[in-house]
Amino acid sequence: MKNLSRLLFAMLLVLGYSNANAQDENNPWQINIGVNAVDAFPSGDGVQGNAYLGSGFGDEFFNASDHWNILPSLSTISVSKYLSSGFSFGITGSLNKIENWGDKANTFPEEVNKVDDWSYYGVDGTIKYNFLQGTTIDPFVGVGGGYTWVDEIGAGTVNGTLGVNVWFNDNIGLTLQTAYKHAFEDYLQTHFQHSAGISIKFGGTDTDGDGIYDKDDACPDVAGLEAFNGCPDTDGDGIEDSKDDCPNEAGLAELNGCPDQDGDGVADNKDNCPTVAGIAALAGCPDADGDGVTDADDKCPNQAGPSANNGCPWPDTDGDGVLDKDDKCPEIKGTVANAGCPEVTAEVQKQLNEYAKTILFDTGKSTIKSQSAEVLSDIIKILNEYPNSKFTVEGHTDSVGSESLNQRLSDARANAVKEYLVENGIDAFRLSALGYGESKPIDSNKTRAGRANNRRVEINLAK
Structure with missing residues (x-):
């Protein structure tokens, strides 16, 4: 029970830390749960005459069957918080049961370094640096320190960590890491602690609830679409509202998101005749005779005429070839030379x-x-x-x-x-x-x- 209390205390420290800091980055928190393996053999301390340990640093590093200690249950939990520029800080709590502290003796091959189910507890803090943030394969290194109890005897350690995250999606991944733990006291053997577990990233702020965290959301207070960096497209026409001249009506990209009912290339909001195809020069209204006067204002829509005469051709009442507008004698036939008036012969x-x-x-x-x-x-x-x-x-x-x-x-x-x-x-x-x-x-x-x-x-x- 005493040992269990220590682990719970370590977990309380972790949870307390996670609740004490503001969350200001996308998914700034990462929690990892998994199993750990403790191995003293590759420490290289065998050069000091300890026949149960390797004689060189890293000896039989992957020899799990002979000297790894693995507790077949959840045995490690860690929480880390992203700081900035690839750096994060985390705290890890772990427990294990030690059955092999090293390996077979070199001088007595028949003997095995067996121990009587020593307990193992550790609380460690680590500053990590991730090399490839935002990628599927995300390697990291770390340094830190902590306190480790082996068979209820504890000592401080300084740690070096090497690992990798393999992300399945934006939030869930697999974390593999190994930590070298160097003890400050002679009675605690320097050793390695390996771990494998599932990591979950969380804690990002999404004010508008559109699934895009505020840090990457160009419109953090209005629900939007990922395609537009979190900004909305109210009418669903594929043009975000900020660039859409008609944000509440589905329209065409070439018309800045505005509709064109009559298909004349003039947006409805600028078309004086939105249901009848026309020309841009007349604000979208038709001009059947091409005289520059809209059909609605043209008293002669099928005969070209000037706007000054309401779209009708100028008359020549007396038929002398001089239009009435230029004819000083519009009702008396004259000559062009005499402004439409008859000449005195x-x-x-x-x-x-x-x-x-x-x-x-x-x-x-x-x-x-x-x-x-x-x-x-x-x-x-x-x-x-x-x-x-x-x-x-x-x-x-x-x-x-x-x-x-x-x-x-x-x-x-x-x-x-x-x-x-x-x-x-x-x-x-x-x-x-x-x-x-x-x-x-x-x-x-x-x-x-x-x-x-x-x-x-x-x-x-x-x-």
Whole structure:
């Protein structure tokens, strides 16, 4: 019972240590349970005259049948904690039953170094260094010390350890190791202690419970996927939420995780017409006639036309080849050269002046006689046919009377005709009036007939 109490005490030390430290690395704790074998023969102490021990260090190291002591039950337990950079610290508690302390004597082959079931207990602390962390085959070395009792006599030891972990998965593996334990007291023989057992790594923090420890979890507070280092993919489209423009709707990688119902290459969240295939330039809306106006806004969706005319082609109401938008006379057929308005031909000009010559005034005055109303009406009709053209009303006299008087009279008569035309619907902006007096005769002023021809009004196209 006394010996058992020592082992329990050692185990309590181990458990107490494991609960006294914070856990801040993935699987920082490793527990190992297994069996151990104690062997004093390969210590090399036989050179001191002890015939039951090997004469060289490591003699018959693997001769388990002749001098290993193995208790056929759980006989060792250890707990270690990862520190950093491959280093860890652990405590091991072990027990055994010694039947062979060495081997057959060299001088008396018939004798065997048998002992009477000595008890063996050990509590050891070890600092280990693992060479290949994170690999299946994980070798390590260690140094440390402890206290060992053999047949209830104890002494301190300094230990050197060599071993390997073989991991079956991230948490469970097989550990094989051997420790050389050098005693500080002569009454405790230097010896080897081998062990084999199952190791379990544990203690990693996984705040969000997604199976990825916080140390390796890029999103430690939100459950996620291993493929995304612990970050979520809420809509399951294979794009993690942080890179997904539409994290709650499954979409396409080329659209940063957003869906495209109509398959037009424009993501639904940027598509003004998400259920109808369109073009990117029009925010995903269609344009059947290709005029740059979406069908929804196009009053002529099957005829190309400018946006300024709601997607319809500009009309040419009068059919003169000049679109109404450019046609200054959209309802009157004209020419391209005259911005869609009709041009005053020589024949029209001649007709105007034939009419204008017949306008009669009171003698020596600018008053238009009433009988001229009909011819003025004909003039107005002609002017209305050319709404974009400007005209000059010119007054002329014969040479009878003074030149200054004739000039004033020609001015007055030209303005009288202009005023009549304006009062009867002709835009004043289109007309100007100018008197030339007697300066531009068209006939001789020496005859009565010639003077009559010179007294006239002309209506000419303004240049």
